Amino acid sequence: VATLVAARPAQATEIRTVARTLGEGYMVRVPGPEGALLSRRRLVQYVNLGVYDLLQPRGADERRRAHDDGQLRIVTSMRVRHDFGSYAREGSTLGPRLVGSLDGRQIDVMFAYLEAENLKGMIDLRAGRQFEMSGLDWYAFDGAWVRLRTPIHLGVEAFGGFQVDGSALFGFPTAELDGTADTPADRSRSPMVGAAVSAVGLKWVDARLAYRRTFSPLAVNRNVTNDDGSLGLPSAVDQEVVSLTVAGRLADGRLSPYASGRYNVGTGRLDDVSAGMQIAYTDKHLLRLFYLRTRPMFDLDSIFNVFAQQAFEDARLVYQVGLGTKWTVAARAQTRFFRDQATLLGSQPDRRVRVGAGGGATVNFRVRRFSARVDGFGLGGEGGLRAGANVDTRTMILWDRLAIDARLYAVKYRDEINAARDGYSVALQAGINAQLWRGVHLAVLGEEMFTSYYSQAFRVFGALTADWTLRVGR
Amino acid sequence: MTMRSSLVLIALLLAFALGMIATAGGGLTQAERPATTPVMHGPMRGGSPVYPEQDLPLRFNHGQHLALKIDCKRCHTKIDSSTQVADFNFPTGATCDGCHGAQHPRPASEPARCDMCHTRTTQGPDPAGTVMRVAATIRAPKANLSFNHKSHLARGASCQTCHGDMSKVRLATVLQLPAENTCLTCHNGIKATDRCGACHPTDGSGKVVTRSFSDRVAPQLVPRGQSSWGATHDLAFVEDHRGIAKSSPQLCQQCHDETFCTDCHAGAVKPMRIHSGDYLTHPRARRPRADPGLSVLPPPPERLPGVPPAPRPRQHGARREVRRRLAAAVPPARLGRAADAPQSHAFAAQRNIADVRELPHRGQCLACHATSSGASPAASTSARTAPASRARCAARRSRPQSPRVLEMS
Numbered sequence: 057v058a059t060l061v062a063a064r065p066a067q068a069t070e071i072r073t074v075a076r077t078l079g080e081g082y083m084v085r086v087p088g089p090e091g092a093l094l095s096r097r098r099l100v101q102y103v104n105l106g107v108y109d110l111l112q113p114r115g116a117d118e119r120r121r122a123h124d125d126g127q128l129r130i131v132t133s134m135r136v137r138h139d140f141g142s143y144a145r146e147g148s149t150l151g152p153r154l155v156g157s158l159d160g161r162q163i164d165v166m167f168a169y170l171e172a173e174n175l176k177g178m179i180d181l182r183a184g185r186q187f188e189m190s191g192l193d194w195y196a197f198d199g200a201w202v203r204l205r206t207p208i209h210l211g212v213e214a215f216g217g218f219q220v221d222g223s224a225l226f227g228f229p230t231a232e233l234d235g236t237a238d239t240p241a242d243r244s245r246s247p248m249v250g251a252a253v254s255a256v257g258l259k260w261v262d263a264r265l266a267y268r269r270t271f272s273p274l275a276v277n278r279n280v281t282n283d284d285g286s287l288g289l290p291s292a293v294d295q296e297v298v299s300l301t302v303a304g305r306l307a308d309g310r311l312s313p314y315a316s317g318r319y320n321v322g323t324g325r326l327d328d329v330s331a332g333m334q335i336a337y338t339d340k341h342l343l344r345l346f347y348l349r350t351r352p353m354f355d356l357d358s359i360f361n362v363f364a365q366q367a368f369e370d371a372r373l374v375y376q377v378g379l380g381t382k383w384t385v386a387a388r389a390q391t392r393f394f395r396d397q398a399t400l401l402g403s404q405p406d407r408r409v410r411v412g413a414g415g416g417a418t419v420n421f422r423v424r425r426f427s428a429r430v431d432g433f434g435l436g437g438e439g440g441l442r443a444g445a446n447v448d449t450r451t452m453i454l455w456d457r458l459a460i461d462a463r464l465y466a467v468k469y470r471d472e473i474n475a476a477r478d479g480y481s482v483a484l485q486a487g488i489n490a491q492l493w494r495g496v497h498l499a500v501l502g503e504e505m506f507t508s509y510y511s512q513a514f515r516v517f518g519a520l521t522a523d524w525t526l527r528v529g530r
Numbered sequence: 531m532t533m534r535s536s537l538v539l540i541a542l543l544l545a546f547a548l549g550m551i552a553t554a555g556g557g558l559t560q561a562e563r564p565a566t567t568p569v570m571h572g573p574m575r576g577g578s579p580v581y582p583e584q585d586l587p588l589r590f591n592h593g594q595h596l597a598l599k600i601d602c603k604r605c606h607t608k609i610d611s612s613t614q615v616a617d618f619n620f621p622t623g624a625t626c627d628g629c630h631g632a633q634h635p636r637p638a639s640e641p642a643r644c645d646m647c648h649t650r651t652t653q654g655p656d657p658a659g660t661v662m663r664v665a666a667t668i669r670a671p672k673a674n675l676s677f678n679h680k681s682h683l684a685r686g687a688s689c690q691t692c693h694g695d696m697s698k699v700r701l702a703t704v705l706q707l708p709a710e711n712t713c714l715t716c717h718n719g720i721k722a723t724d725r726c727g728a729c730h731p732t733d734g735s736g737k738v739v740t741r742s743f744s745d746r747v748a749p750q751l752v753p754r755g756q757s758s759w760g761a762t763h764d765l766a767f768v769e770d771h772r773g774i775a776k777s778s779p780q781l782c783q784q785c786h787d788e789t790f791c792t793d794c795h796a797g798a799v800k801p802m803r804i805h806s807g808d809y810l811t812h813p814r815a816r817r818p819r820a821d822p823g824l825s826v827l828p829p830p831p832e833r834l835p836g837v838p839p840a841p842r843p844r845q846h847g848a849r850r851e852v853r854r855r856l857a858a859a860v861p862p863a864r865l866g867r868a869a870d871a872p873q874s875h876a877f878a879a880q881r882n883i884a885d886v887r888e889l890p891h892r893g894q895c896l897a898c899h900a901t902s903s904g905a906s907p908a909a910s911t912s913a914r915t916a917p918a919s920r921a922r923c924a925a926r927r928s929r930p931q932s933p934r935v936l937e938m939s
Contacts, residue, residue: 108734309756314777
């Protein structure tokens with residue numbers, strides 16, 4: 057309401073509201089003599105509100121202010137969850153215990169910020185709770201980010217604030233589970249600062265060099281006794297990272313290399329590397345090479361830094377070709393590397409490098425009112441073997457207002473370590489996706505699953521979405 | 531369901547209803563969200579997301595007209611003043627009449643010559659004899675672009691700059707409309723802006739509108755091939771999008787807002803196509819490490835209530851007890867592997883320490899994993915006992931002991 061009132065003076069303000077209600081429920085009967093029946097139901101409500109075009113157009117004949125003239129907007133999103141049935145527990149102590157949920161979180165302010173774009177032709181700004189998704193990390197923080205674009209296609213950025221606490225969505229332990237969830241440290245907000253330089257508006261390259269330092273929160277250490285007997289520990293560096301990202305567009309777009317790397321200054325490790333190359337030598341043919349090497353990043357005072365010795369390492373290859381306008385075929389190969397090492401516990405690895413290899417193929421067919429996608433895959437050498445196939449179909453009826461979804465997922469897996477974990481699962485899904493009105497959609501999906509783990513498993517999912525945009529004051 | 535749960539349920543439903551009421555009567559609406567499955571490769575009618583399908587039942591030869599030195603603007607009379615794609619820039623019948631004789635309207639003295647230009651005509655009875663009628667006229671939906679002919683022509687662009695050599699073209703179709711690569715020759719970020727929203731329509735948030743508001747089978751605007759900067763939305767893109775998303779996040783942000791990302795990565799419900807079946811009960815090695823994972827299905831069988839714990843053998847010292855309990859939680863073969871291998875107990879511990887439920891107290895981790903050189907050096911994997919670099923040592927010296935570690939020790 058406050059936003060609506062605030063928006064009233066602007067003559068061309070656009071307001072977008074999104075209300076989404078998701079419901080989910082499932083029942084699982086556990087094998088064994090008890091045959092316990094687990095049931096769970098969940099209700100999730102998203103409320104997004106955006107107030108756009110806060111600045112009026114300069115020209116009398118303009119419906120919307122030109123991009124070059126700059127613009128202000130407010131973007132917010134909130135989520136409320138409630139879990140019923142098994143595994144529910146009381147909500148977090150951070151706020152009123154309104155609802156129960158599986159993980160203690162109940163109300164998430166996902167993001168809420170004021171954004172300024174292209175002010176004075178050179179300044180971009182965001183203030184409030186926001187995400188940063190970049191080579192540095194993917195996390196949320198409360199604070200400000202500002203970028204100054206210079207005439208030489210170089211942007212200078214600065215940002216700072218507090219990382220959201222670990223109990224919130226995209227709080228640090230949530231994105232990278234470090235095993236210390238729900239501790240006082242997770243519920244404290246860590247001060248952080250950062251800076252970056254980036255290439256802006258170049259046809260051939262997009263690049264960014266960024267730095268971020270996070271400090272341990274004082275609130276956590278206030279009641280901790282130091283080694284010398286004093287009470288309270290000073291704040292110190294908790295995370296310190298540098299990232300470099302580059303994406304290029306070469307040979308008229310036929311070659312698109314990209315790479316990102318993150319160096320953890322605190323641990324002295326290059327803990328995240330991804331590099332890829334897309335070769336699109338025609339509009340119908342595509343070849344992609346992709347290498348990924350990453351390891352989790354923890355606060356520097358986390359004991360889990362001692363575990364993080366081996367990275368998750370993948371090399372992938374994808375080739376896709378379009379056959380006419382209806383058919384698309386893709387093949388995929390994947391290799392995962394496991395690098396073992398000797399330990400002082402006396403264990404010697406059989407091999408220094410273990411390789412898990414796999415691949416798959418996909419065929420997609422689509423016409424005016426029907427589409428089908430068939431996937432087949434097999435992955436081995438990762439402590440077992442997994443092979444399976446998926447079929448996804450969608451059929452549009454009733455003047456495209458109703459979509460009927462039918463899907464089949466089958467997978468069989470064999471565990472080389474524990475034979476008891478060998479198994480299979482076959483899941484049949486059927487559902488609808490209906491456009492009830494302009495901007496109002498309803499999706500319902502049910503799944504019956506046959507698996508070697510559960511005697512019986514059924515789940516149903518529903519989503520009702522109302523997505524509206526209206527302009528006020530004009 | 532308890533009374534409180536019922537009240538909460540009712541409150542949430544009321545909140546939704548109020549939201550609906552508050553927004554009823556709105557104008558533009560957005561498209562559906564990817565709640566259950568990516569529909570990017572779903573049913574789709576022909577045409578492109580920029581240039582919708584046209585139906586031009588005409589007979590015309592541009593080359594023939596250009597050979598007669600007829601200037602483009604003689605037929606496309608309003609092109610100099612056209613400022614938006616919604617402007618009708620096709621020549622009208624009356625324009626053709628200037629050379630081809632009066633047909634629009636046709637004087638009674640003139641014979642009907644509709645089929646000279648129109649390919650779909652009918653002949654029907656008429657009191658004065660048999661006349662020809664046009665059975666279908668052109669259908670040319672406006673392009674989904676922001677474009678201003680007037681400003682481009684004022685900057686010195688010619689027709690050929692964008693539409694190519696028309697002297698070899700008969701009927702012009704969407705093939706003669708400029709492709710993106712043509713636009714990018716000038717819109718290169720230096721000569722003219724290369725911002726996507728400069729040409730592609732945007733919504734209030736500044737994001738490019740990628741799908742029709744109401745037409746569910748309209749082609750979607752997705753990066754393709756040579757114009758995609760490596761983000762071609764191919765059939766395997768969902769699995770591999772991490773690379774380009776990290777390398778060039780602003781590319782993604784031209785079209786997607788935060789909600790699009792959090793729908794899958796932090797959504798209350800995971801997309802079923804990717805997290806299908808009993809996804810969480812698949813062997814651990816196949817699970818992505820960063821996946822919180824607890825949102826769709828119940829915990830794996832070893833944590834289900836009712837499953838009896840492993841029998842406990844006799845205890846022989848703290849170290850053996852730690853190893854025994856770890857072995858109970860993780861198959862012994864995994865202990866011999868590198869501590870952070872996906873098959874190892876550390877992998878489970880990183881996800882959630884509670885997973886290693888056979889360890890009743892976190893301090894037992896320290897029996898093997900020392901936090902200082904004074905403790906057991908059993909494992910050389912400690913970042914604190916075996917510094918890997920000067921930077922790490924410096925960082926270690928600069929920070930205080932963690933309360934978590936103090937608590938555990």
